[in-house]
Amino acid sequence: MNWDTIHNRDESWRTKLIGDISYAFVMPRYVELFEKYFKNSKSLSFLELGSGNGEIAALIAKKKFPFISRYVTSECFPKGVEWLKEKGLEAVLANAEDIPAKDASFDVVLSFDVMHHVTDPRKMASEMLRTACGRLFLTESNGLSVGRKLMELTPGHRSAGEKSYTPSQYRSFFNHPGFRVTHFKIRPFVFPIKLPKRFIDVAIAFNRWIETIPLLNWQCSNVYIYLEYERVPS
Numbered sequence: 001m002n003w004d005t006i007h008n009r010d011e012s013w014r015t016k017l018i019g020d021i022s023y024a025f026v027m028p029r030y031v032e033l034f035e036k037y038f039k040n041s042k043s044l045s046f047l048e049l050g051s052g053n054g055e056i057a058a059l060i061a062k063k064k065f066p067f068i069s070r071y072v073t074s075e076c077f078p079k080g081v082e083w084l085k086e087k088g089l090e091a092v093l094a095n096a097e098d099i100p101a102k103d104a105s106f107d108v109v110l111s112f113d114v115m116h117h118v119t120d121p122r123k124m125a126s127e128m129l130r131t132a133c134g135r136l137f138l139t140e141s142n143g144l145s146v147g148r149k150l151m152e153l154t155p156g157h158r159s160a161g162e163k164s165y166t167p168s169q170y171r172s173f174f175n176h177p178g179f180r181v182t183h184f185k186i187r188p189f190v191f192p193i194k195l196p197k198r199f200i201d202v203a204i205a206f207n208r209w210i211e212t213i214p215l216l217n218w219q220c221s222n223v224y225i226y227l228e229y230e231r232v233p234s
């Protein structure tokens with residue numbers, strides 16, 4: 001898959017697909033959740049996998065969160081690494097399914113909308129467990145969403161190799177000898193509706209509302225996953 005033609009330096013795949021609501025709600029919501037899970041910690045090092053053009057990482061950097069001691073972005077193709085460096089981000093070349101880092105190199109490993117694009121999500125999960133020190137955070141596509149599943153049949157989504165999974169499938173990817181998951185949270189969020197710009201507030205209010213409605217919220221297009229684990233003898 002040729003990612004340097006799917007998205008580009010200035011516009012991510014997400015923003016190409018969903019337009020204005022990407023900037024107005026979706027990306028800020030990602031950063032809000034990131035902050036929620038890590039704000040009570042001190043001096044954490046992060047590795048972000050598949051950072052794309054660094055849109056999310058740049059938003060995180062702008063916030064100057066006091067709990068971040070180091071934030072390394074990465075991409076699996078060299079041009080992507082260049083895009084990240086041009087944004088002033090620390091960036092390395094890394095395949096999420098074979099991360100070029102030692103065991104337990106980072107406090108947290110995270111990814112935003114990457115696992116449903118990789119060939120072997122279970123391998124990516126094992127690499128995340130191996131390289132982090134007990135905490136992972138991901139946003140992913142929601143395999144329970146009928147709208148999402150239908151979208152994945154369209155040529156654009158197929159060309160990006162999209163394949164969303166159900167919550168139990170995501171959970172199963174993190175079962176590996178030598179690791180015990182002690183906390184796994186998966187919640188639905190984001191329901192992108194393309195409305196004219198003047199209705200953006202309505203779209204945001206709808207997104208915040210649907211996240212709170214039991215059962216219906218599982219028709220949201222995305223999920224976020226927060227995971228804690230420990231190392232055990234295998």
Ligand SMILES: C[S@@+](CC[C@H](N)C(=O)[O-])C[C@H]1O[C@@H](n2cnc3c(N)ncnc32)[C@H](O)[C@@H]1O
Pocket residue numbers: 003012013014049050051052053054055056075076077080094095096097111112113114117118119
């Ligand atoms: C939907 S984009 C998300 C980009 C970025 N995380 C964001 O939120 O804007 C998916 C990203 O996953 C990356 N990707 C796909 N396969 C990968 C792999 N095996 N290892 C690392 N990154 C990968 C692509 O290069 C692409 O940038």
